[in-house]
Amino acid sequence: MADLSVDRLTISHRGETLVREVTLRIGAGETVALVGESGSGKSLTARAAAGLLPDGLTARGSVVFDGRQLIGRPERELRTLRGRRIGLLLQDPFTMLNPMLTAGTHIAETLPRALGRAARRAEVTRRLAEVGITDPSVADRYPFQLSGGMCQRVAMAAALAGDPDLLIADEPTTALDTTVQREVLDLLTRLRESRGMGLLLITHDLRVAFDTCDRVLVMYAGSILEEAPAARLAERAGHPYTAGLLTAMPSVRHRRATLTGIPGRVPRAAEVAGRCVFTSRCGHADDRCGASAPEPRPVGAGHLVACHRQAEIAGLLSRPSPPAEKAPATAASGPRPAVARVSGLRKEYRVRRSAPPVVALGGISLTIGDGESVGLVGESGSGKSTLSRCLLGLTRPTAGTIAVDGVAQCVFQDPYTSLNPAHTVGFALREALGRRPADGEVPPSEADLLDLVGLPAEYGRRRPVALSGGERQRVAIARALAVRPRLLICDEPVAALDVSVQAQVLELLRRVNRELGTSLLFITHDLAVVRQVTDRLVVLYHGEIVEEGPTESVLDRPGHAYTRRLLASAPQETAV
Amino acid sequence: MSALAFTLRRLGAMVLLLLVLSFLCFALLGLSPGSPEQLLLGTRPATPELLATLRAENHLDEPFLMRYWYWIEGVLHLDLGKSVQTQQNVLDMIVERLPITATLALYSTLIALVVAIPAGLISGSRRSGGTDRAVTFAALVSISAPPFALGLLLLYGFAVLLGWFPVYGAGETFIEMVYHLTLPSLTLAAGSAAVIVRQLRATVIDVIGKDFMTFARARGLSPIRIQVVYLLRNSSLPMLTMSGLLLSGSLAGAVVVEQAFGLAGVGNLLVKAVGQLDIPVVQALALLTGAAVILINLLVDLAYLAIDPRLRHPRSAT
Numbered sequence: 077m078a079d080l081s082v083d084r085l086t087i088s089h090r091g092e093t094l095v096r097e098v099t100l101r102i103g104a105g106e107t108v109a110l111v112g113e114s115g116s117g118k119s120l121t122a123r124a125a126a127g128l129l130p131d132g133l134t135a136r137g138s139v140v141f142d143g144r145q146l147i148g149r150p151e152r153e154l155r156t157l158r159g160r161r162i163g164l165l166l167q168d169p170f171t172m173l174n175p176m177l178t179a180g181t182h183i184a185e186t187l188p189r190a191l192g193r194a195a196r197r198a199e200v201t202r203r204l205a206e207v208g209i210t211d212p213s214v215a216d217r218y219p220f221q222l223s224g225g226m227c228q229r230v231a232m233a234a235a236l237a238g239d240p241d242l243l244i245a246d247e248p249t250t251a252l253d254t255t256v257q258r259e260v261l262d263l264l265t266r267l268r269e270s271r272g273m274g275l276l277l278i279t280h281d282l283r284v285a286f287d288t289c290d291r292v293l294v295m296y297a298g299s300i301l302e303e304a305p306a307a308r309l310a311e312r313a314g315h316p317y318t319a320g321l322l323t324a325m326p327s328v329r330h331r332r333a334t335l336t337g338i339p340g341r342v343p344r345a346a347e348v349a350g351r352c353v354f355t356s357r358c359g360h361a362d363d364r365c366g367a368s369a370p371e372p373r374p375v376g377a378g379h380l381v382a383c384h385r386q387a388e389i390a391g392l393l394s395r396p397s398p399p400a401e402k403a404p405a406t407a408a409s410g411p412r413p414a415v416a417r418v419s420g421l422r423k424e425y426r427v428r429r430s431a432p433p434v435v436a437l438g439g440i441s442l443t444i445g446d447g448e449s450v451g452l453v454g455e456s457g458s459g460k461s462t463l464s465r466c467l468l469g470l471t472r473p474t475a476g477t478i479a480v481d482g483v484a485q486c487v488f489q490d491p492y493t494s495l496n497p498a499h500t501v502g503f504a505l506r507e508a509l510g511r512r513p514a515d516g517e518v519p520p521s522e523a524d525l526l527d528l529v530g531l532p533a534e535y536g537r538r539r540p541v542a543l544s545g546g547e548r549q550r551v552a553i554a555r556a557l558a559v560r561p562r563l564l565i566c567d568e569p570v571a572a573l574d575v576s577v578q579a580q581v582l583e584l585l586r587r588v589n590r591e592l593g594t595s596l597l598f599i600t601h602d603l604a605v606v607r608q609v610t611d612r613l614v615v616l617y618h619g620e621i622v623e624e625g626p627t628e629s630v631l632d633r634p635g636h637a638y639t640r641r642l643l644a645s646a647p648q649e650t651a652v
Numbered sequence: 653m654s655a656l657a658f659t660l661r662r663l664g665a666m667v668l669l670l671l672v673l674s675f676l677c678f679a680l681l682g683l684s685p686g687s688p689e690q691l692l693l694g695t696r697p698a699t700p701e702l703l704a705t706l707r708a709e710n711h712l713d714e715p716f717l718m719r720y721w722y723w724i725e726g727v728l729h730l731d732l733g734k735s736v737q738t739q740q741n742v743l744d745m746i747v748e749r750l751p752i753t754a755t756l757a758l759y760s761t762l763i764a765l766v767v768a769i770p771a772g773l774i775s776g777s778r779r780s781g782g783t784d785r786a787v788t789f790a791a792l793v794s795i796s797a798p799p800f801a802l803g804l805l806l807l808y809g810f811a812v813l814l815g816w817f818p819v820y821g822a823g824e825t826f827i828e829m830v831y832h833l834t835l836p837s838l839t840l841a842a843g844s845a846a847v848i849v850r851q852l853r854a855t856v857i858d859v860i861g862k863d864f865m866t867f868a869r870a871r872g873l874s875p876i877r878i879q880v881v882y883l884l885r886n887s888s889l890p891m892l893t894m895s896g897l898l899l900s901g902s903l904a905g906a907v908v909v910e911q912a913f914g915l916a917g918v919g920n921l922l923v924k925a926v927g928q929l930d931i932p933v934v935q936a937l938a939l940l941t942g943a944a945v946i947l948i949n950l951l952v953d954l955a956y957l958a959i960d961p962r963l964r965h966p967r968s969a970t
Contacts, residue, residue: 123866126870128866128869128870130861131779155869155872155874155875156872157872158869158870158871158872159870159871159872159873160872163870163871164866164867164870166863166866166867167863168863171862171863171864172863172864172867173864173867174864174868174881174882174885174886175864175886175960175961175962176881176885176886176959176960176961177881178961185871185873185877186871186872186873218961218962218965220962220965221965231867234867234871235867235870235871237871238871238872
């Protein structure tokens, strides 16, 4: 058994610092989570710990594994450590495996010693069984013939085939469905325990970190801001950033009266040298914070906080807002006219002429009332995206009717690809305003729209590339609102966003629903998110509606077995 | 769709393409300037008897489609007609010259691949490094160098100054032929190698950033395995297409090189036949080249199947 200690690790690219003086230690068999939003440098830190930095990036400082310095060690020697001593698991199960090789080959090629044909086959079967794949024929399948969860299990078996002492897992469940996520996390925990292996888990999700790990480190703009045992961090975060993250986290158990994000955006590590990296977004910053970078100081057993004002502000840090007392005002007012009425909607896809059609939607009926906010949850393949495409008229249903009163608009998941990079924000908004149906009222200006989504008017002159993910999503919402839709369909609108930004966009959507009276159809796999925004919840499973009702009662007293499984899969919230 | 069905479909398409091609080749005769009789006469004196024989032999009094039918029937029985210039059997003329051109095409493609694969892999994996710059520059030079000039340069350097290779001719036995054809093949390979290097380099740059490459390294796989099974295999499809195109191109493109090295190959024959309006020879050569291109494409498609399992096992519906 061996331990990893990273000391003052600095990673830079052509002189620009990306990660600054990161120090962390993982004892033999210990589980540590490195939590951070995108751009925090958590993945680079993990790559450096495995000696696998991308070309052109240089690491300084020290990474010692089992008494051996890894930085500056020749590739030839690093290779003997990789796989056998340190394993690495990546995020996307579909791109991690070589599409040209079978699942079994991936495992067999990583086995530490050469075996005969039959023995190798038996070993591969045993390794597959270890990750919960009991069907040995999976060994002969190719990655593109397996589901995401299966691919991630195969990758795990391959990563563990060399029996490493430490596994570094970089967002291993982010790309998976909620229920599969739970299974893979449980499997990871079980394997770790049975092997006595150390685990460094890289994640953006504090809930996953609390759930899986003994110790949690919080990283931001290339620096570590806080480190504490998981339970302690959940109870009393010492750094304003951690507190902000916890506040922004939506809860599956109750609807919060207000959702508070962290204002501003994540700076580049190089921009914030020589000061506290969180200063620009911190509500408690003073002169000291801008003048020097704080050193991590112990504030309790195993609890380190890098904040100049830690002692003064300990009692002032933001806490999650209390649960909303009652069901939101919009939900209560009884029957109302429908904005969209779907009945007996059926959609089949034919993959091949000879094969039977695949049923994406098996005849569902659904009504969305005026000003109502309806959540649609289900995992990939449940048909939720097909439903939204049918509502938008992007695909023709096989059977059934759809009646939409007025205009329906959509906000898509990925704000990076849903805006045309060649056009300014203002151009996109003006273009949308041009398609606004005439209704005798004075149409809003471009600045009004930007103001509506909480962006300054000067953003009209910017192009999408100059905007952060959250800002782009606000622009996408503004563009959708420009044509005054009666119904706004949001397809996973916050899934690609960081937690601190997610809260702001969710709050914006709540306001749109409450103040403009726009109906929402909110499609997501995240139960905590859906609880914050919707009045009514529809659970879709294999193209059928299996449960439907007021959001609270469905989530508090789930009736269908699938809904219960979804709820059990959501990460635990020790924080609340 | 299984691999067998795929192959059968491609074979069917190939037959259809060949038919279209043969029709176009046959139409050459009708489209050429001058009457068919004049073209078929060649250098012989136009006596009424000879004209009558030519009309009868070539079914010139029948409608166009019937003439095509007689011609294609002959082609299927390996009867490609006679050269109007030499009265030699066209098939014999081609069989005599084909080995040189075929060897030249295969040999040059082989050289191109042997040079281009390692160069492309290294160049793409060490992007912007010294080796990459050298390779990219060399490729640029090879692409820009006209084959006749490069051929003369090689001849002067290796055959005249150093005396390592013969200046002229194609040799008799296979060994001799390889020896004689080395310089011409190098000349032909230079351009192909450059194209393949650039293609491979671009694909490698794309593939090398993929997660499965990182994951392979993270598992401590040997560099050889990563280079071949991970990098090369995933980068090989565009390169394969390109090599197929270049191989078919070098069959027709051997013209210049055969001239420069004084080789009596198919290219050489083509130049002569076109110059002398020897339509039966041109028809046969056009058909042959077209058939070779179609056949090479089929082989490339089959190689795709062998290399990429995604084509053998299309994603199942569920």
